[in-house]
Amino acid sequence: MxxxxxxxxxxxxxxxxxxxxxxxxxxxxxxxxxxxxxxxxxxxxxxxxxxxxxxxxxxxxxxxxxxxxxxxxxxxxxxxxxxxxxxxxxxxxxxxxxxxxxxxxxxxxxxxxxxxxxxxxxxxxxxxxxxxxxxxxxxxxxxxxxxxxxxxxxxxxxxxxxxxxxxxxxxxxxxxxxxxxxxxxxxxxxxxxxxxxxxxxxxxxxxxxxxxxxxxxxxxxxxxxxxxxxxxxxxxxxxxxxxxxxxxxxxxxxxxxxxxxxxxxxxxxxxxxxxxxxxxxxxxxxxxxxxxxxxxxxxxxxxxxxxxxxxxxxxxxxxxxxxxxxxxxxxxxxxxxxxxxxxxxxxxxxxxxxxxxxxxxxxxxxxxxxxxxxxxxxxxxxxxxxxxxxxxxxxxxxxxxxxxxxxxxxxxxxxxxxxxxxxxxxxxxxxxxxxxxxxxxxxxxxxxxxxxxxxxxxxxxxxxxxxxxxxxxxALVKTPGETVPNIFAGLTIPGHRKWEALPLLFTVWTAVAVIVASLFEIIPTFLIQTNIPTIASVKPYTPLELAGRDIYQREGCFNCHSQMVRPFRYETERFGEYSKPGEFVYDHPFLWGSRRTGPDLAREGGKYNNLWHVNHMAQPRKVTPNSIMPAYPQLLTQKLDFATIQKHVDAMAMLGVPYGDMVKEGAAVEAAKAQAAEVAADIAATDPNYTGLEDKEITALVAYLQRLGVDIKKANEVAAARTTAGGQ
Amino acid sequence: MRLTDVMSHAGLAGYAEFALILFVLAFLGIVWVVFRPGNKPAMDAAARMPIDDESTGTPEEETRS
The missing domain is CATH 1.20.210.10 (Cytochrome c oxidase-like, subunit I domain)
Structure with a gap:
C-alpha cells in the first residue's frame, strides 16, 4: 500500500x-x-x-x-x-x-x-x-x-x-x-x-x-x-x-x-x-x-x-x-x-x-x-x-x-x-x-x-x-498494529501506543537513573550527622572578614590557591594541620579550589603580619622574588563598599549562619568599621607609609586572610555536640 | 525527632553496595533487551538511519504504514 x-x-x-x-x-x-x-x-x-x-x-x-x-x-x-x-x-x-x-x-x-x-x-x-x-x-x-x-x-x-x-x-x-x-x-x-x-x-x-x-x-x-x-x-x-x-x-x-x-x-x-x-x-x-x-x-x-x-x-x-x-x-x-x-x-x-x-x-x-x-x-x-x-x-x-x-x-x-x-x-x-x-x-x-x-x-x-x-x-500512522520490530517491545506505558510512548518512557527512565544515583550520594552527605561533625571553636566570619572573602572571590583567588590541606605528612609539614569537615560549616560557598598555582591558604591566618600581606598584594615579586601572582595595588586605593556589608551579612544569616545581633540594621557595618580601624592601625604602626587604609579594600582582604585556619587552633576543646551542617 | 536523626540511625552501612547491586541488575536487564534474539533486524535497520536519512521515504518505510 x-x-x-x-x-x-x-x-x-x-x-x-x-x-x-x-x-x-x-x-x-x-x-x-x-x-x-x-x-x-x-x-x-x-x-x-x-x-x-x-x-x-x-x-x-x-x-x-x-x-x-x-x-x-x-x-x-x-x-x-x-x-x-x-x-x-x-x-x-x-x-x-x-x-x-x-x-x-x-x-x-x-x-x-x-x-x-x-x-x-x-x-x-x-x-x-x-x-x-x-x-x-x-x-x-x-x-x-x-x-x-x-x-x-x-x-x-x-x-x-x-x-x-x-x-x-x-x-x-x-x-x-x-x-x-x-x-x-x-x-x-x-x-x-x-x-x-x-x-x-x-x-x-x-x-x-x-x-x-x-x-x-x-x-x-x-x-x-x-x-x-x-x-x-x-x-x-x-x-x-x-x-x-x-x-x-x-x-x-x-x-x-x-x-x-x-x-x-x-x-x-x-x-x-x-x-x-x-x-x-x-x-x-x-x-x-x-x-x-x-x-x-x-x-x-x-x-x-x-x-x-x-x-x-x-x-x-x-x-x-x-x-x-x-x-x-x-x-x-x-x-x-x-x-x-x-x-x-x-x-x-x-x-x-x-x-x-x-x-x-x-x-x-x-x-x-x-x-x-x-x-x-x-x-x-x-x-x-x-x-x-x-x-x-x-x-x-x-x-x-x-x-x-x-x-x-x-x-x-x-x-x-x-x-x-x-x-x-x-x-x-x-x-x-x-x-x-x-x-x-x-x-x-x-x-x-x-x-x-x-x-x-x-x-x-x-x-x-x-x-x-x-x-x-x-506520516506515522496513529493506529495500533504496526509491524515494525521495536527494541523496547513490551515496555509500553499503559494507554499509549508503543511508538508514541517511547520518548516519554525513555526520558523518564533516564531521569530516574540520574536522580536515583544522585540521591544515593546526596542523601547521606546531607543527612547523616557523623559525616560533618561541628567544631565548637569554629565561628562565622566577622562582617569585615566576610567582605574580605567577597573580594577574594571577586578577584578569583580560588583559581590558584586551595584552602584544603590533605592528610599527608608532606602537606601538613608545608601548610599546617590537615583540614576537617567541621571547619567549613559557614563557608557559603566553599573555596577549596582545584589547582595550586600558588600555595594553599587554609592555614594562612597568623603566618605573616598584616603588613606582609599589604606589601605582598601591592608588589608580590618584591616580597616573593619570581612570584607569578598578579599584583593588586588597586586594593590599597579602592574604597571598601561598607554599604553592602549589612545586606551580605543578612543573606548569610538567612542561610543559617548564626550572626546573632549582627543582623540588626547597621550593626554589621559598625563592627566592620571597628575591625577595619584596628587592622589599619596595626599596619600603620608597622609601616608609617601606609596610612588611611581603614576604608580600603585591602583591610578587609587582610582581615579575611588572617582569619583562615585560626579557629581550629582554638579547637582543643572539640565539641562533643554534633549537628549536621544540613540543619544550619 | 528530625530527619537527620532517622537517617543517622538507619544503619545505612550497606547503602552503596545496595546501589551497586541495583545498577548491576539494571545493566543485566539492558543487556538482555539489547542482545535478545529476534532484535537483529530492528538493530540493523536502526544502524542505517544516519546513512539513509537524506532519502525521501525508503521502501521499508512505505511498507510500514
Missing part, C-alpha cells in the same frame, strides 16, 4: 547560525586561553584588574565549554535531529529564541566575569540572574527538541537522539541544583550549601558537566556524523545502546573523585572512585565502536581531513577516558590533585575530543549548509596538523609540569625535612613547560583561525539563494 507522504523542509538556517557562533566563540575562548597561559609566564601581562588571571580563567573555561562546545552541540543537534526524526524543528521561533538567548548569556558572561561578578564555583561562576536566563533558554531548547521528537515521522529513535535527551534532562537537573543560592543583591549571591556539602554538590555538578555537556552530546554527534563521513553504519548498534545506558548509570556517581583526601567523607570518595574505574569500560566500548565504524574505510582517512579529525577525536576520547579512571584511583590522585596533571587531562579531552570532533563536524557540514564546495581542503589539512601538534605540545608539557610539581611537593631530604620547602621553587621549575604550553595553545588557536577563514570563504561562495529541498516522508 502506498503511504500518504508528507512534504516538509528542514530548517538549516538555524544550523548555519549555530555554526558561525561555534567558530566565533571557539576563537575567542581559545584566545583567552592563550592569554592566560602567557600571564603565567609573564605576570606583568596582568595589567588591569579586569583582565587579571583570576578573572580571565573562568572566562576561558566558560567560553570554551558553554560558548564553543555548547554552540557546537546545538549545531549538530539541530542538523541531525531533524533528519533522524524526519521533521522540521517544532518551532522556528523557539529555535531563534534558543540561539539568541544563548548568545546573550555568553555576552553576559563575557561582561560579568571580567568585572569580578562570580559565584566562584568552577564552571558555575555566573551569578544568579544569568543562571535564571540559562534555565529559561534551556527550557526553550528542551520544549523545541521534545516537541520535535513528538512530531517525528520515524518510529525508532536513533541512539544519537538518546544521547541528546539524556544531556538535556541531566544538564537541567545539574544546573538548577548546583546554582541554588541566596541573592544578596543583583550581582551577588551565596550558595545555599556550605562547606563539605557545597563541595559535594559542586563536583557532582562539575564532573557531570563534563559528562553530560562535553561527553554525551558529543557521543550523539559521533554516532551521527562518523557514519555519515565514513558512509557506513556504526560498527555495532547494540554496543551503542549498551554504551549509552552504562554511561548514564555510572557517570553520575563519579563526582566525588574530585575531592579525594579532602574533608569529604571517605565512603563518598571511595564510591566515586569505584564508579569512575568502572566507567572505563563503557567509555572504551563506545570509543572502539566509533573507531571500528571506519572498518573498510581506513584508506580514506589518509586523504580525508574530516575522517582524520574524527579519528583523533575518538582516540583522544579513549585516552582521556582511560586517564580519568586512573586519576580517580586515590593513590594516583594523591600525586595528581592540585597539579597541572589535571589541566593536561582536561585539555586532552577538551582539545582532542571536543575540539577535533567539532572541527570534523563543521568541515563536513559546511559544504552541505553553504551548498558549495569547501573553500580549501588543503587548509583543512593544515588545520589538522596545527591542531594535532598544538595539542601534543600542550599536553606533554603540562603532564610533565604536573608530575614534576607533584613529586617536588612530596619530596623529603635525608634529614626528613621537605626538600623544597619554598613553594616558589616548585613553581619556577615549571616555567619552561609553561612556555611550551603557550606555544602549543597558540598552535591550536592558529588552527582554529584557519578553520574560521576556511568556513567564511566557503560561505562567501554560497549561492545567491539557498535551495531548500522538499523532503517527503510518510
Amino acid at each position: 502506498n503511504a500518504q507522504l508528507d512534504s516538509f523542509k528542514y530548517d538549516d538556517a538555524i544550523v548555519r547560525k549555530f555554526l558561525f557562533a561555534t567558530v566565533l566563540w571557539g576563537v575567542v575562548g581559545m584566545l583567552v586561553g592563550v592569554i592566560i597561559a602567557l600571564q603565567l609566564v609573564m605576570p606583568n601581562l596582568n595589567f588591569t584588574p579586569w583582565l587579571a588571571f583570576g578573572r580571565l580563567r573562568p572566562l576561558h573555561t566558560n567560553a570554551v565549554i558553554f560558548a564553543f562546545a555548547g554552540n557546537a552541540i546545538f549545531t549538530g543537534v539541530y542538523y541531525s535531529s531533524q533528519r533522524l526524526l524526519k521533521t522540521r524543528m517544532f518551532s522556528d521561533a523557539l529555535s531563534a529564541a534558543h540561539f539568541w538567548g544563548w548568545q546573550l548569556i555568553i555576552v553576559a558572561a563575557a561582561v560579568t566575569l571580567p568585572l569580578g561578578i562570580t559565584q566562584s564555583k568552577e564552571y558555575a561562576e555566573l551569578e544568579w540572574p544569568i543562571d535564571i536566563m540559562i534555565a529559561v533558554v534551556w527550557v526553550i531548547f528542551a520544549v523545541n527538541f521534545f516537541m520535535t521528537v513528538a512530531r517525528r515521522r520515524e518510529r525508532h529513535i536513533y541512539v544519537a537522539i538518546w544521547f541528546y535527551i539524556a544531556s538535556i534532562v541531566t544538564v537541567a537537573i545539574l544546573h538548577i541544583f548546583n546554582n541554588l543560592s541566596m541573592p544578596a543583591g543583583l550581582f551577588k549571591s551565596y550558595s545555599l550549601y556550605a562547606g563539605v556539602q557545597d563541595a559535594f554538590m559542586q563536583w557532582w555538578y562539575g564532573h557531570n558537566a563534563v559528562a553530560f555537556f562535553l561527553t554525551t552530546p558529543f557521543l550523539g554527534l559521533m554516532y551521527y556524523f562518523m557514519p555519515k563521513a565514513a558512509n557506513r553504519p556504526v560498527f555495532s548498534y547494540r554496543l551503542s545502546i549498551l554504551h549509552f545506558w552504562t554511561l548514564v548509570f555510572m557517570y553520575i556517581w563519579a563526582g566525588p573523585h574530585h575531592l579525594h583526601y579532602t574533608a569529604l567523607p571517605e565512603w563518598a570518595s571511595t564510591l566515586g572512585m569505584i564508579f569512575s574505574v568502572m566507567l572505563w569500560m563503557p567509555s572504551w566500548g563506545g570509543g572502539v565502536n566509533g573507531l571500528l565504524t571506519l572498518r573498510g574505510a581506513w584508506n580514506k582517512v589518509a586523504e580525508d581531513p574530516i575522517l582524520k579529525f574524527f579519528v583523533v577525536a575518538v582516540t583522544a576520547y579513549m585516552m582521556s577516558t582511560f586517564e580519568g579512571p586512573m586519576l580517580s584511583v586515590k593513590s594516583v590522585n594523591a600525586l595528581a590533585h592540585y597539579t597541572d596533571w589535571i589541566i593536561a587531562h582536561v585539555h586532552t579531552g577538551a582539545l582532542g575530543w571536543n575540539g577535533f570532533l567539532t572541527a570534523g563536524m563543521l568541515y563536513w557540514l559546511a559544504p552541505r549548509l553553504f551548498q558549495t564546495k569547501l573553500f580549501s581542503q588543503k587548509l583543512a589539512e593544515v588545520h589538522f596538523w596545527f591542531a594535532t601538534f598544538g595539542m601534543i605540545l600542550y599536553a606533554t608539557a603540562i603532564y610533565s609540569a604536573g608530575v614534576q610539581q607533584g613529586l617536588m611537593w612530596r619530596a623529603f631530604d635525608e634529614t626528613g625535612r621537605l626538600q623544597y620547602p619554598d613553594f616558589i621553587e616548585t613553581t619556577m621549575k615549571l616555567m619552561p613547560m609553561y612556555w611550551m604550553r603557550a606555544l602549543g595553545g597558540t598552535m591550536f588557536l592558529v588552527g582554529m583561525i584557519l578553520m574560521a577563514y576556511n568556513l567564511v570563504m566557503t560561505w562567501a561562495k554560497r549561492p545567491a539563494k539557498y535551495e531548500e529541498p522538499v523532503v517527503q516522508a510518510p
Whole structure:
C-alpha cells in the first residue's frame, strides 16, 4: 500500500547560525586561553584588574565549554535531529529564541566575569540572574527538541537522539541544583550549601558537566556524523545502546573523585572512585565502536581531513577516558590533585575530543549548509596538523609540569625535612613547560583561525539563494498494529501506543537513573550527622572578614590557591594541620579550589603580619622574588563598599549562619568599621607609609586572610555536640 | 525527632553496595533487551538511519504504514 507522504523542509538556517557562533566563540575562548597561559609566564601581562588571571580563567573555561562546545552541540543537534526524526524543528521561533538567548548569556558572561561578578564555583561562576536566563533558554531548547521528537515521522529513535535527551534532562537537573543560592543583591549571591556539602554538590555538578555537556552530546554527534563521513553504519548498534545506558548509570556517581583526601567523607570518595574505574569500560566500548565504524574505510582517512579529525577525536576520547579512571584511583590522585596533571587531562579531552570532533563536524557540514564546495581542503589539512601538534605540545608539557610539581611537593631530604620547602621553587621549575604550553595553545588557536577563514570563504561562495529541498516522508500512522520490530517491545506505558510512548518512557527512565544515583550520594552527605561533625571553636566570619572573602572571590583567588590541606605528612609539614569537615560549616560557598598555582591558604591566618600581606598584594615579586601572582595595588586605593556589608551579612544569616545581633540594621557595618580601624592601625604602626587604609579594600582582604585556619587552633576543646551542617 | 536523626540511625552501612547491586541488575536487564534474539533486524535497520536519512521515504518505510 502506498503511504500518504508528507512534504516538509528542514530548517538549516538555524544550523548555519549555530555554526558561525561555534567558530566565533571557539576563537575567542581559545584566545583567552592563550592569554592566560602567557600571564603565567609573564605576570606583568596582568595589567588591569579586569583582565587579571583570576578573572580571565573562568572566562576561558566558560567560553570554551558553554560558548564553543555548547554552540557546537546545538549545531549538530539541530542538523541531525531533524533528519533522524524526519521533521522540521517544532518551532522556528523557539529555535531563534534558543540561539539568541544563548548568545546573550555568553555576552553576559563575557561582561560579568571580567568585572569580578562570580559565584566562584568552577564552571558555575555566573551569578544568579544569568543562571535564571540559562534555565529559561534551556527550557526553550528542551520544549523545541521534545516537541520535535513528538512530531517525528520515524518510529525508532536513533541512539544519537538518546544521547541528546539524556544531556538535556541531566544538564537541567545539574544546573538548577548546583546554582541554588541566596541573592544578596543583583550581582551577588551565596550558595545555599556550605562547606563539605557545597563541595559535594559542586563536583557532582562539575564532573557531570563534563559528562553530560562535553561527553554525551558529543557521543550523539559521533554516532551521527562518523557514519555519515565514513558512509557506513556504526560498527555495532547494540554496543551503542549498551554504551549509552552504562554511561548514564555510572557517570553520575563519579563526582566525588574530585575531592579525594579532602574533608569529604571517605565512603563518598571511595564510591566515586569505584564508579569512575568502572566507567572505563563503557567509555572504551563506545570509543572502539566509533573507531571500528571506519572498518573498510581506513584508506580514506589518509586523504580525508574530516575522517582524520574524527579519528583523533575518538582516540583522544579513549585516552582521556582511560586517564580519568586512573586519576580517580586515590593513590594516583594523591600525586595528581592540585597539579597541572589535571589541566593536561582536561585539555586532552577538551582539545582532542571536543575540539577535533567539532572541527570534523563543521568541515563536513559546511559544504552541505553553504551548498558549495569547501573553500580549501588543503587548509583543512593544515588545520589538522596545527591542531594535532598544538595539542601534543600542550599536553606533554603540562603532564610533565604536573608530575614534576607533584613529586617536588612530596619530596623529603635525608634529614626528613621537605626538600623544597619554598613553594616558589616548585613553581619556577615549571616555567619552561609553561612556555611550551603557550606555544602549543597558540598552535591550536592558529588552527582554529584557519578553520574560521576556511568556513567564511566557503560561505562567501554560497549561492545567491539557498535551495531548500522538499523532503517527503510518510506520516506515522496513529493506529495500533504496526509491524515494525521495536527494541523496547513490551515496555509500553499503559494507554499509549508503543511508538508514541517511547520518548516519554525513555526520558523518564533516564531521569530516574540520574536522580536515583544522585540521591544515593546526596542523601547521606546531607543527612547523616557523623559525616560533618561541628567544631565548637569554629565561628562565622566577622562582617569585615566576610567582605574580605567577597573580594577574594571577586578577584578569583580560588583559581590558584586551595584552602584544603590533605592528610599527608608532606602537606601538613608545608601548610599546617590537615583540614576537617567541621571547619567549613559557614563557608557559603566553599573555596577549596582545584589547582595550586600558588600555595594553599587554609592555614594562612597568623603566618605573616598584616603588613606582609599589604606589601605582598601591592608588589608580590618584591616580597616573593619570581612570584607569578598578579599584583593588586588597586586594593590599597579602592574604597571598601561598607554599604553592602549589612545586606551580605543578612543573606548569610538567612542561610543559617548564626550572626546573632549582627543582623540588626547597621550593626554589621559598625563592627566592620571597628575591625577595619584596628587592622589599619596595626599596619600603620608597622609601616608609617601606609596610612588611611581603614576604608580600603585591602583591610578587609587582610582581615579575611588572617582569619583562615585560626579557629581550629582554638579547637582543643572539640565539641562533643554534633549537628549536621544540613540543619544550619 | 528530625530527619537527620532517622537517617543517622538507619544503619545505612550497606547503602552503596545496595546501589551497586541495583545498577548491576539494571545493566543485566539492558543487556538482555539489547542482545535478545529476534532484535537483529530492528538493530540493523536502526544502524542505517544516519546513512539513509537524506532519502525521501525508503521502501521499508512505505511498507510500514
